[in-house]
Amino acid sequence: MSGTDSVSRPPDGAGAPGGPGLAQVRRLATPIPGPRSTELAKRRVNAVARGVGQTLPVYAAAAGGGVLVDVDGNSLIDFGAGIAVVNVGNSADAVVDNLTEQARHFTHTCFMVTPYEGYVAVCEELARLTPGSHDKRSALFNSGAEAVENAVKIARAYTGRPAIVAFTHAFHGRTNLTSALTAKARPYKEGFGPFAPEIYRVPMAYPYRWPGGAEACGEQAAGQVIDTITAEIGAENVAAMVIEPIQGEGGFIVPGAGFLPALTEFCAAAGIVFVADEVQTGFGRTGDMFACEHEGIVPDLIVTGKGIAGGLPLAGVTGRAQIMDAPQVGGLGGTFGGNPLACAAALGAIATLERENLVDRARLIERVALPRLRALRDRYPFVGDVRGRGAMLALELVGTGPPTPGQVAPPPDRGVAVACAAEAHRRGLVLLTAGTWGNVLRLLPPLVMPQHLLSEGLDLLDEVLSDIARHH
Structure with a gap:
């Protein structure tokens, strides 16, 4: 089996490559990253230019609906959609x-x-x-x-x-x-x-x-x-x-x-x-x-x-x-x-x-997610702002002290955003950061994401913030 073959098809039991054939569940078969992703990361160092960044430490084998499956068989909830690319889902028919x-x-x-x-x-x-x-x-x-x-x-x-x-x-x-x-x-x-x-x-x-x-x-x-x-x-x-x-x-x-x-x-x-x-x-x-x-x-x-x-x-x-x-x-x-x-x-x-009326689906995602994100803002002092529209939503994370002189909002806290994203990745949630100061968590689910995965992803985000709050 060639190296290319080893990453281009899903692992045993992961379902059909892409599309609706993938089971729409979060599943952690190994720690994140697993052994095959770890091995690919070692190969990457010797082949790929250092300047090309990477958000998650896993390597994809299949994706579809609201999940991304890695080469170790981990099925992650996808709140990234390839940075707002696969709005219609991966491998749409x-x-x-x-x-x-x-x-x-x-x-x-x-x-x-x-x-x-x-x-x-x-x-x-x-x-x-x-x-x-x-x-x-x-x-x-x-x-x-x-x-x-x-x-x-x-x-x-x-x-x-x-x-x-x-x-x-x-x-x-x-x-x-x-x-x-x-x-x-x-x-x-x-x-x-x-x-x-x-x-x-x-x-x-x-x-x-x-x-x-x-x-x-x-x-x-x-x-x-x-x-x-x-x-x-x-x-x-x-x-x-x-x-x-x-x-x-x-x-x-x-x-x-x-x-x-x-x-x-x-x-x-x-x-x-x-x-x-x-x-x-x-x-x-x-x-x-x-x-x-x-x-x-x-x-x-x-x-x-x-x-x-x-x-x-x-x-x-x-x-x-x-x-x-x-x-x-x-x-x-x-x-x-x-x-x-x-x-x-x-x-x-x-x-x-x-x-599939996916524009309406984006509005539904907003109606489900935005109140829950606002509840997180009310619960955690380091969540300074919740904003966005449709399936393009974000939390801005900030320091918990008073604004610096001349500012109306608390200072950005990139460290807590990075910690939140890393913990989300470990739990099987694809979550991206953004912002001029790197202090924003952005949610970009595919518009075809099943309702139960959207809810589970929001539950995971709540758990992550709760854990971060205990150590913040």
């Missing part, structure tokens, strides 16, 4: 069927050489699903970062302006340009500069930490952003404002009410292209097909990725036809962008989202 059928015909031609229907069909679906009834065009790429970078290129081509506005706590990718847009220095930027120029940062409406209080946050933050652009950058120099409608890696920050509408109104008046980065929030994750729909926002350009294709690498930029068509012919593209296999998977994922 329609994704697998479409992917298999497409692979029988061809795996690649390059759309720029010999185009194919799948690419066109995905662009048609993006035009149908994204906010606004205006005439739209799309271009497909490989990753969210690549799509964000192309959105910037498109906005600059359309406006003839150089400047790009981004926000505190933002995350937009790891390329040179998107690293410049990203706010968090470690680990994403340290040692990798200099970065692309003409990037300007303005404050995010962060209700929990806004000096004027959560109620005033949206209006006050919008005013600061507009003042900064007008006085320090010059609105006439700004090609695009790029923002996550709910920030992801920055800590699942839901901006104060009215913040996004005020910014879109300003951008429209100033001729600035408003770009919504919905890479993490899109395709049902927040209880709407796209997060910007919550306040009726219609972006000029919307960037999609992650959940678009059920686990296949695909991303897109969709927007107003006159903006999207600004670059010269040949100015957009890439060898693998809109690969036929990824497009087939995307059509299967979109069909699954709609057929």
